[in-house]
Amino acid sequence: MNRWNTQHDYYAEVESDAASAVKETGKWGMSADVSDHLHEMADSMVIYTAKAHSIMRHSREHNAAYDQGMMEGKTFESSGESATYSAYFAYYQDLATAFYAIDEEDALVILEMFKCPNCSDIFNNEEGGMMEAHYRPETVCHGCQEDLLEEDEDIRAADESDQG
C-alpha cells in the first residue's frame, strides 16, 4: 500500500509492521539491535515520496523530527525531500511505540511460542505438551509433563492406598 486513506489504516499497518519486526528479530522489548532493525524498516518505508507525504498526513508523530531537534540547520531542496526526511522520524516513532507496546504474552502469540508455566522455559508450540492428568490440568512442556505425570502417579497411588 502506497498511501493510507485514514489514520486508522495507517496505524493498522504500523501495528502489523511492529508484529513483523518481532517475527523478524525474534525479540520484543528494548534492545540496541532491535532499534537498528526498526530504523532499517523506517528507511525502506519512506523510499517513495507519496508514502512519505501520506505518513505526514496520518501520523500523530508528524512533529517527531522537530521534537527530537533533527530539523536544526536542515534545508531541503523540495517538499518531497522534506517530507521523506520528516516522515522517517514520524514513522520510526510510531513503529517503536507499537513495537515496545508488545508485551511477552503478545510476542509469544506472534512467534507461535509457548512459555511453560512450570519451568518458565520457552518452546515452539509443537514442543509444548498438554497435561491431561487429573491432578494438574495445565499446559506444560514435555520435560515437565513427564515429571508431573510421575508425581501425579505417586499422588494417585497414595490416594488409592488411603481409600483401600
Ligand SMILES: [Zn+2]
Ligand atoms: Zn517446563
